[in-house]
Amino acid sequence: xxxxxxxxxxxxxxxxxxxxxxxxxxxxxxxxxxxxxxxxxxxxxxxxxxxxxxxxxxxxxxxxxxxxxxxxxxxxxxxxxxxxxxxxxxxxxxxxxxxxxxxxxxxxxxxxxxxxxxxxxxxxxxxxxxxxxxxxxxxxxxxxxxxxxxxxxxxxxxxxxxxxxxxxxxxxxxxxxxxxxxxxxxxxxxxxxxxxxxxxxxxxxxxxxxxxxxxxxxxxxxxxxxxxxxxxxxxxxxxxxxxxxxxxxxxxxxxxxxxxxxxxxxxxxxxxxxxxxxxxxxxxxxxxxxxxxx
Amino acid sequence: xxxxxxxxxxxxxxxxxxxxxxxxxxxxxxxxxxxxxxxxxxxxxxxxxxxxxxxxxxxxxxxxxxxxxxxxxxxxxxxxxxxxxxxxxxxxxxxxxxxxxxxxxxxxxxxxxxxxxxxxxxxxxxxxxxxxxxxxxxxxxxxxxxxxxxxxxxxxxxxxxxxxxxxxxxxxxxxxxxxxxxxxxxxxxxxxxxxxxxxxxxxxxxxxxxxxxxxxxxxxxxxxxxxxxxxxxxxxxxxxxxxxxxxxxxxxxxxxxxxxxxxxxxxxxxxxxxxxxxxxxxxxxxxxxxxxxxxxxxxxxxxxxxxxxxxxxxxxxxxxxxxxxxxxxxxxxxxxxxxxxxxxxxxxxxxxxxxxxxxxxxxxxxxxxxxxxxxxxxxxxxxxxxxxxxxxxxxxxxxxx
Numbered sequence: 001x002x003x004x005x006x007x008x009x010x011x012x013x014x015x016x017x018x019x020x021x022x023x024x025x026x027x028x029x030x031x032x033x034x035x036x037x038x039x040x041x042x043x044x045x046x047x048x049x050x051x052x053x054x055x056x057x058x059x060x061x062x063x064x065x066x067x068x069x070x071x072x073x074x075x076x077x078x079x080x081x082x083x084x085x086x087x088x089x090x091x092x093x094x095x096x097x098x099x100x101x102x103x104x105x106x107x108x109x110x111x112x113x114x115x116x117x118x119x120x121x122x123x124x125x126x127x128x129x130x131x132x133x134x135x136x137x138x139x140x141x142x143x144x145x146x147x148x149x150x151x152x153x154x155x156x157x158x159x160x161x162x163x164x165x166x167x168x169x170x171x172x173x174x175x176x177x178x179x180x181x182x183x184x185x186x187x188x189x190x191x192x193x194x195x196x197x198x199x200x201x202x203x204x205x206x207x208x209x210x211x212x213x214x215x216x217x218x219x220x221x222x223x224x225x226x227x228x229x230x231x232x233x234x235x236x237x238x239x240x241x242x243x244x245x246x247x248x249x250x251x252x253x254x255x256x257x258x259x260x261x262x263x264x265x266x267x268x269x270x271x272x273x274x275x276x277x278x279x280x281x282x283x284x285x286x287x288x289x290x291x292x293x294x
Numbered sequence: 295x296x297x298x299x300x301x302x303x304x305x306x307x308x309x310x311x312x313x314x315x316x317x318x319x320x321x322x323x324x325x326x327x328x329x330x331x332x333x334x335x336x337x338x339x340x341x342x343x344x345x346x347x348x349x350x351x352x353x354x355x356x357x358x359x360x361x362x363x364x365x366x367x368x369x370x371x372x373x374x375x376x377x378x379x380x381x382x383x384x385x386x387x388x389x390x391x392x393x394x395x396x397x398x399x400x401x402x403x404x405x406x407x408x409x410x411x412x413x414x415x416x417x418x419x420x421x422x423x424x425x426x427x428x429x430x431x432x433x434x435x436x437x438x439x440x441x442x443x444x445x446x447x448x449x450x451x452x453x454x455x456x457x458x459x460x461x462x463x464x465x466x467x468x469x470x471x472x473x474x475x476x477x478x479x480x481x482x483x484x485x486x487x488x489x490x491x492x493x494x495x496x497x498x499x500x501x502x503x504x505x506x507x508x509x510x511x512x513x514x515x516x517x518x519x520x521x522x523x524x525x526x527x528x529x530x531x532x533x534x535x536x537x538x539x540x541x542x543x544x545x546x547x548x549x550x551x552x553x554x555x556x557x558x559x560x561x562x563x564x565x566x567x568x569x570x571x572x573x574x575x576x577x578x579x580x581x582x583x584x585x586x587x588x589x590x591x592x593x594x595x596x597x598x599x600x601x602x603x604x605x606x607x608x609x610x611x612x613x614x615x616x617x618x619x620x621x622x623x624x625x626x627x628x629x630x631x632x633x634x635x636x637x638x639x640x641x642x643x644x645x646x647x648x649x650x651x652x653x654x655x656x657x658x659x660x661x662x663x664x665x666x667x668x669x670x671x672x673x674x675x676x677x678x679x680x681x682x683x684x685x686x687x688x689x690x691x692x693x694x695x
Contacts, residue, residue, distance in 0.1 A: 011508070011512065014508055015505055015508070018502070018504045018505050018508070019505075021502075021504075022501070022502050025501075116333070119333065119337070123337070123338045123553075123593075124333075124334065124335055124336070124337040124338045124341070125338040125339070125524070125525070125528070125551075125553040125554060125556070125557040126525060126528065126557045127557055128532070128557065128558055128559050128562065131536075138536075138537070138538055144508065145537055145538045147536045147537060147538075149536070150504075150536075219532075219533075219536070220501070220502075220529050220532065221525060221528045221529055221532065221557060221558075223335075223525055225334070225335060225525075226501075229499045229501060230501055233501075261505055264505035264506060264509075265505065265509065268468075268494050268495055268496060268497075268506065268509075269468055269495050269497065271496075271497060271500070271505075272497035272499075272500065
């Protein structure tokens with residue numbers, strides 16, 4: 001077996017693969033955050049809570065309504081996204097005029113309420129979501145055993161990420177969204193319903209979080225706190241990519257997943273801080289982030 | 295600015311009200327405290343259920359002792375040692391606390407044990423695993439009631455080796471509890487002729503375990519020692535099965551609670567070996583308690599929740615026997631007592647603070663073997679307290695070898 005720096009190539013390939021799987025989750029979550037920040041200027045601290053809510057929506061749908069995995073993949077993000085829109089209309093909307101800090105505080109409060117509510121109802125030890133039959137089992141890649149479901153996660157996430165990127169950067173709807181961010185009142189004067197656009201944007205960002213939650217449900221235990229540890233990592237990913245940059249969020253999400261994966265082999269104790277070390281370095285060398293424009 | 299001033303004023307006002315109420319209560323009441331993780335990852339293991347168990351014990355004891363009403367204070371330590379220790383201190387100084395029950399988290403319990411020693415208040419560590427509580431960190435007022443890392447290792451590791459699992463690799467939670475558990479298991483493995491091939495230290499609450507598991511598989515060991523707990527334990531076992539690791543390595547749960555097995559489901563957890571201090575379906579006494587508990591909490595009690603009930607009863611019985619809540623006199627009674635109840639048979643509190651009682655090595659049933667809800671374990675071995683907890687080590691200064 002060939003080796004690079006004393007590490008077998010098979011191990012490197014295996015960790016690269018696992019890093020991509022984790023990076024796929026980071027990319028999807030940071031994408032939602034970047035959309036919400038880039039289009040609305042809101043620092044959405046409730047992102048992790050909506051990720052957990054997406055998982056729970058899929059789980060409860062399966063248990064009580066017979067909604068299977070594939071339908072859950074569509075219905076759970078829709079339901080949670082709708083809830084996001086209600087929150088935007090009732091609460092978040094009133095804070096656009098004031099300092100962004102208030103939006104952060106509000107969404108942090110929403111996160112505490114959502115996670116606390118889930119915990120009160122379902123307890124902290126969590127529940128299992130079965131892997132859908134079509135994706136059960138694993139394939140032998142020669143250098144590692146890759147569960148089919150994890151391969152699906154990469155495919156699904158990359159598709160959704162680049163779909164979203166295309167929607168915002170390459171379509172007329174996306175252009176309108178970006179225009180709303182640049183100069184809302186002017187766009188409104190042209191007859192575009194800007195408040196509705198913002199509601200839909202927030203709903204869309206939340207739906208992305210919920211979708212990531214559904215994708216994660218068969219892999220990890222569904223618990224109320226599943227998003228709270230992830231949300232800070234994802235914020236770091238967004239900062240590294242450049243606040244509000246869609247492409248930056250996707251690329252740095254996947255990249256950091258891989259860097260974290262290698263850290264888990266070289267110095268496992270540091271695997272939960274390596275993302276922040278990278279963030280510090282990026283902030284020193286390129287304060288606007290890797291893909292930031294300013 | 296305006297907001298924070300109002301909030302500060304309100305907090306001061308509330309603190310003042312709480313303080314004055316407590317001071318007057320202290321003389322006429324016997325105050326028991328419960329400091330636990332009520333909102334975090336361990337809150338199902340003891341949490342609200344533990345609180346309910348303590349309340350059941352107080353009610354069963356008659357609600358009064360020595361003619362004084364028994365009251366209960368509860369707070370959430372949020373898994374932060376400083377919060378646990380300062381709340382304990384505050385209750386002793388301002389609320390006349392007579393005894394404290396410590397819930398989950400070894401780190402917080404070690405911090406609270408230091409307060410117990412300094413303030414001379416009996417302290418029952420119910421949810422903590424770290425055996426340092428009765429060794430390096432022992433005090434004259436600490437009782438370690440339900441289980442410890444030594445007993446867990448003596449149970450699970452010894453059984454795995456007997457069944458052919460000679461070579462071990464550990465997935466270790468990177469904090470006091472994980473390292474203590476790994477060390478305890480390593481010693482048992484070596485003493486029984488096995489070999490420790492290595493360990494990977496995993497940060498607490500990692501979101502993915504697959505990288506660590508591939509490293510474990512790469513070691514070629516035959517046993518995967520899971521020196522972690524709660525969500526970390528459940529997620530690492532789930533991933534081990536997903537990645538086919540369990541085809542070549544046998545997983546050993548160095549600490550698993552029935553709540554973990556319940557959330558994983560038998561399909562995932564079947565065949566797993568684990569060690570527990572109590573199980574609801576052991577005998578008529580345990581089943582009777584579990585039935586009453588289930589009616590209130592809609593779940594079977596964990597060993598910690600049952601232990602919280604028993605610890606409260608044991609303490610109140612000792613207070614009655616001593617005729618006072620004076621800590622030193624109560625401790626003398628506690629260390630004389632024989633504990634025979636729904637939790638333990640012939641249990642006793644040793645000089646170093648260990649409550650010595652039988653421990654059970656269990657194997658998780660297959661879905662076919664499980665006949666009714668929560669029918670999860672079969673008893674592989676009953677270990678006597680002496681075998682489980684081992685001899686006094688001499689590391690605790692008040693308990694010479």
